Amino acid sequence: MKKTRLSLFLLLSVILLSCKGNEVKPSEIxxxxxxxxxxxxxxxxxxxxxxxxxxxxxxxxDSTLAYNPNDMVKSDGDLNTAIGNLMADLVIEQANPIFKSRTGNEIDMVLLNHGGIRAGLNKGNISTRSAYALMPFENEIVVAELSGEKIKEMLTYLERAKTAHPVSGIQIEMDQDYKVTSAKINGEDFDEDKTYFVATSDYLQQGGDNMNFFKDPIQLYKVDYKLRNAIIDYFKKVDTLTVEKDNRFIRK
Known part of the structure; x- marks a missing residue:
């Protein structure tokens, strides 16, 4: 056994010594x-x-889809803007028929995010390129069924945000300190004991922009409709944009 070990040791020594002259060096990178x-x-x-x-x-x-009679930018209002109202309103108009045909229910309201409006709309002809500039992301419309408690969290979020996040289907009044004094959904006072179908983007529903109240809804419905495609389809349909700032989200 000792002779075998010695033989193996001598063999390994010979191999190592014979390789010494052929060292492999890493290439310079x-x-x-x-x-x-x-x-x-x-x-x-x-x-x-x-x-x-x-x-x-x-x-x-560059093909013309519609005509815009006024310049629209997302900084032209305190809590609601013409372009934000346009975005929220078209979501209900374009997505609600799909949602209703699949579920038998109707969208109660829409909430998007101010930061998701990536460009303004100049006065004049509106094209497909305009829609891509307005919404360059692949965000899809989803509908979250939210409890009254979640809607309360949403209102608290909007109080803290003090931002013109686009809404539709809901009318919110705040005092000068941005505290909600009134909230009506579909023309009726918000009811904490009811559930509401709220349309938004998949990005926000997953907690984007810290909208965590959208997470874990009672039920989540996919509409299989990209927000940008909804914008394009709406532009094709309306011919002339007539949206403006209104009293849907204001301070008094």
């Missing part, structure tokens, strides 16, 4: 940041291939 900008010369062959697709895409994006 260098990194370089290459900017992707206008300084890079375009590939003529690729540009020629892409050209017809680019032309078709631009034609689609």
């Amino acid at each position: 260098k990194g370089q940041r290459i900017a992707i900008d206008e300084k890079i010369e375009p590939d003529a062959e690729i540009e020629e291939f892409v050209a017809p697709f680019k032309e078709h895409l631009n034609k689609t994006l």
Whole structure:
């Protein structure tokens, strides 16, 4: 046994010594940041291939869908803005028929987020490109069935936010300190013992913008309708936008 161990030791020593002259060293690695900008010369062959697709895409994006008689920006109001009202109203108009056909119920109200409005709408023709600028994300419309307690949490959230989060189907009055003094849903006083179907985006329903009251609803319904597609479909339908600021969410 001792001779065997000695033989193995001698064999390993010979192997190690024979490998010593053939050491493998790691290659030197260098990194370089290459900017992707206008300084890079375009590939003529690729540009020629892409050209017809680019032309078709631009034609689609720039085609007129509707007319906007007034400039709209999300900073033109304290607690409600024309563009925010537009966003919330079109969600009910476009999503409610789908929701009703699937569930037999109707959407009671809508709540979106002020930060989700990513661009304004200039006076003049409105195109598909306008809709993509307004909503560049792939957010989908969902409907959360919320208890009266969750609606109370929502109102508390809005008191703290002091922001023009787009709403529809609900009328909220606050005092000068942003405390809710009145809340009506579908024209009736908010009832803590009722449940309400609230349409929003999947991003907000999952707690985006700290809207945690949307989490764990009584029931969650998917509408399978992207918010941006709803905007485009609404623009195609209305011809001329007539939305404006109103008294749906105000301080008195």
